[in-house]
Amino acid sequence: MDSPRRSFTRESAEHRREALIRATLTLIGRKGVQAATVRGIADEAGVTLGLIRHYFDGKDELIYAAYQAHMSQLTDATMEGPRRAGEPAAHQLARIVRASLTPPVSSPQAVGLWAGFLNMVQRDPRMAEVHSRTYYDFRDRLQALIAPALEEAGETPTPERLRALAIACNAVIDGLWLEGGALPDAFDPGELVNIGLTSVGAILGLTLNDPGEEA
């Protein structure tokens, strides 16, 4: 009555690594950091736990890779699409605000996941490095859009002011992203996008128009 060895098919290293990372993100996002055990992850990925050590140096490496994957996924989804030639910077800014505050970027899974990783930042310098790199990256991209948007309105801010504006806009967007993601039922559809556009506009002294569903 001994169960036969389960059948399997060989997959490319990249495919397997992706599957393991995705499984890790799913578990941390849905059930919390504690649920992301090697057995749980392997199960979710449809493989056995030995494969984790085969493709990663250990569980910590997998977690690290998953953090990086999640954050670049978030950034990519937020900065969706290439910069359109001749498009006003203010319009691009509005697109970013909208993308940041709607699913899948702003969702319970994305926020829960991000929170779990953030909790690991203090004890692991490599995780901290991902955090700070992600933060600066997003803020710099924001700043690179704020400058031309102000220029379009006839204003040329000092570097100090530009920095402060980028920090402030980043903060509102982050705050709204967080709250909308963690409490999705607390806001009407589109409410956060409107508030985001209005707030960023108020901070910058501009008027931002909603880019619409698919701008």
Next chain:
Amino acid sequence: MDSPRRSFTRESAEHRREALIRATLTLIGRKGVQAATVRGIADEAGVTLGLIRHYFDGKDELIYAAYQAHMSQLTDATMEGPRRAGEPAAHQLARIVRASLTPPVSSPQAVGLWAGFLNMVQRDPRMAEVHSRTYYDFRDRLQALIAPALEEAGETPTPERLRALAIACNAVIDGLWLEGGALPDAFDPGELVNIGLTSVGAILGLTLNDPGEEA
């Protein structure tokens, strides 16, 4: 050569519960959720692990109590001091912004701790309840200050607009709190407070003055 049973002193239930909660917060904040084991917590609190079950129904209950304690601690520290008679609402608002964006409210421990708990929100409804209650509580307090602050400036916003303003101000404060706490070296001293006051002011259409160190 058998070590003698360690000596101890009896303490009040409240004292012990507090010590266990504090130890839990210290561990989750410094070393992450994974470090908050019953043995680690008992060690940090200077007792043996049996006491946890004696004072709480289980580890989950302790975590739950610790979450509540941390959040009310944060709220209390932010809303420091009683409302001063005759003080302008705008001034109180500025005090809240300052308190939110300086230690101990905004610190790596406080943010890391909060993130760890937030990650637990999805799988545990009771944790989710603490999260949403805390969010609404803070936002309502903010709103209760924004209304008179606008009145002082001669504006009477509609309920919808008031709600939107509270959500927006809450978001900037949260975002700045988060970023300052998680990346304390990324900002000059006082920089975030200035940005916070300016941003909240811009959103509300008011001018907020820095209340100073001890306002």
Next chain:
DNA sequence: TTTATATTTATACAGATGTATAACAACATG
């Protein structure tokens, strides 16, 4: 078709984890 390779599974293992229970001793009460 045979053989070699390494992907994948299966198992073992030491240590950690949460919980349950028994033993002890600090302190209050008489």
Next chain:
DNA sequence: CATGTTGTTATACATCTGTATAAATATAAA
């Protein structure tokens, strides 16, 4: 000073966790 209560420690236990290693088999190559 004697005694009972219960706060506290100590230990046991089943389960889970990450890692290491051996065995098997899918697939490519010859």
